[in-house]
Amino acid sequence: MLTCEQVAAQATDYMEATAPLPRRLGIWAHLRICPNCREYLRQLAQTIGLLQRSPTPPPDTATEDALVALFAAQPKRD
Amino acid sequence: MAGEDAAVLARLRAGDQAAFRELVRARHGALLRLAGTFLRNRASAEEVVQDTWLAVITGLHSYSGEAPLAAWINGILANKAKTRAVRDGRMVNFSALAQAEAADDPFEPERFLADGHWANPIRPWAAMTPEREAGDREMLAVVAAALETLPPAQRAVVLLRDVEGMDSASICATLEITEANLRVLLHRARTRLRAVANSAGNAP
Numbered sequence: 001m002l003t004c005e006q007v008a009a010q011a012t013d014y015m016e017a018t019a020p021l022p023r024r025l026g027i028w029a030h031l032r033i034c035p036n037c038r039e040y041l042r043q044l045a046q047t048i049g050l051l052q053r054s055p056t057p058p059p060d061t062a063t064e065d066a067l068v069a070l071f072a073a074q075p076k077r078d
Numbered sequence: 079m080a081g082e083d084a085a086v087l088a089r090l091r092a093g094d095q096a097a098f099r100e101l102v103r104a105r106h107g108a109l110l111r112l113a114g115t116f117l118r119n120r121a122s123a124e125e126v127v128q129d130t131w132l133a134v135i136t137g138l139h140s141y142s143g144e145a146p147l148a149a150w151i152n153g154i155l156a157n158k159a160k161t162r163a164v165r166d167g168r169m170v171n172f173s174a175l176a177q178a179e180a181a182d183d184p185f186e187p188e189r190f191l192a193d194g195h196w197a198n199p200i201r202p203w204a205a206m207t208p209e210r211e212a213g214d215r216e217m218l219a220v221v222a223a224a225l226e227t228l229p230p231a232q233r234a235v236v237l238l239r240d241v242e243g244m245d246s247a248s249i250c251a252t253l254e255i256t257e258a259n260l261r262v263l264l265h266r267a268r269t270r271l272r273a274v275a276n277s278a279g280n281a282p
Contacts, residue, residue: 011268012261043200050218050221051241055218063106067128068095068098
């Protein structure tokens with residue numbers, strides 16, 4: 001049986017599905033009986049969720065307008 | 079190409095300024111953030127993003143549509159940023175950075191007992207319950223701030239994989255790193271970000 005430390009070390013490989021099947025099965029079996037590791041992986045997933053929702057600031061109006069003007073100045077094609 | 083991308087591309091190729099404005103609003107901040115992983119100098123990063131937009135405008139008709147629109151733009155940005163970094167005398171080699179960041183940074187956020195069990199139980203984050211939107215916003219801010227403090231290669235892979243949702247092969251090609259590099263960097267970065275979120279999530 002894998003230890004919690006081993007599961008934590010391989011958590012990314014498990015979540016990205018890059019670990020070989022036998023290893024993934026070992027982690028899966030550990031997760032079934034270990035609430036701490038289940039919570040740990042859930043928190044990694046929550047962290048990724050937070051990253052996906054982290055806002056990027058929009059450009060300032062002057063930059064945005066300058067870029068649109070550049071786009072508008074391009075000769076049209078069809 | 080996804081249907082949504084195809085529709086946007088058709089509008090852009092037809093010269094639809096509103097479509098381009100939307101694209102700039104959606105992508106400019108992300109491009110600037112990505113450029114920042116290659117170039118520490120803010121002015122250089124801004125110039126590279128400008129150059130990238132110009133290349134997008136002139137390249138719209140030759141873009142094959144094979145890669146998703148955002149990935150295509152990220153690829154242009156990465157190439158221009160690398161060229162600029164060389165010119166600035168700051169060659170970026172993510173492969174070397176990957177190895178250095180893996181070696182220099184024995185980050186151990188959690189303690190384990192000698193038998194490999196967690197030393198302390200992993201407690202769910204009190205701040206992230208559906209009822210507590212304020213706590214949720216705080217967690218977002220904490221993770222976003224922690225992202226800025228990651229070493230460059232770790233920041234780059236998190237931006238491309240977790241924030242941008244790019245596939246592994248495209249990320250490896252963009253950053254010129256191996257799949258093994260990518261996995262190690264991603265693991266270290268996510269482990270570190272979770273640890274930061276954990277401190278905030280269980281703050282009294």
